[in-house]
Amino acid sequence: MLTKGMEKMKSKHLLLAAIVLTPVLAFAKTKDSANVDLNQPVEVAGAQLPSGQYKVTWEGNGPNVTVNFTKDKKTIATAPAKLVGNSINEQAVETATAANHTTVLQAIDLKSMTLQFENDAPATGN
Numbered sequence: 001m002l003t004k005g006m007e008k009m010k011s012k013h014l015l016l017a018a019i020v021l022t023p024v025l026a027f028a029k030t031k032d033s034a035n036v037d038l039n040q041p042v043e044v045a046g047a048q049l050p051s052g053q054y055k056v057t058w059e060g061n062g063p064n065v066t067v068n069f070t071k072d073k074k075t076i077a078t079a080p081a082k083l084v085g086n087s088i089n090e091q092a093v094e095t096a097t098a099a100n101h102t103t104v105l106q107a108i109d110l111k112s113m114t115l116q117f118e119n120d121a122p123a124t125g126n
Contacts, residue, residue, distance in 0.1 A: 042095055092108075
């Protein structure tokens with residue numbers, strides 16, 4: 001049986017644990033998503049993505065994240081990316097033409113952030 005003093009001390013410890021864990025849990029969110037429409041086939045991380053709508057999810061403690069491209073509940077490609085701020089606040093898909101004439105995905109601009117992909121050096125940007 002706990003005395004009032006012990007109950008008070010236990011409550012203080014639980015409150016302290018909650019205060020300490022709250023900021024950690026706030027930063028523990030490591031997954032986010034967006035819907036992206038690709039109007040042309042693109043290559044990302046060596047994988048070909050046909051044109052169409054994809055659910056893009058990213059995981060990780062930015063700026064380095066892992067991005068999954070899902071279509072019809074099936075993961076089509078996974079690619080490393082950097083999550084950076086987007087001061088333009090516009091949604092867009094940035095592509096470039098590589099030396100081998102393939103279209104590579106350079107970035108996905110979302111309302112407040114950009115996913116930048118590392119691909120082989122492009123010849124021209126789109």
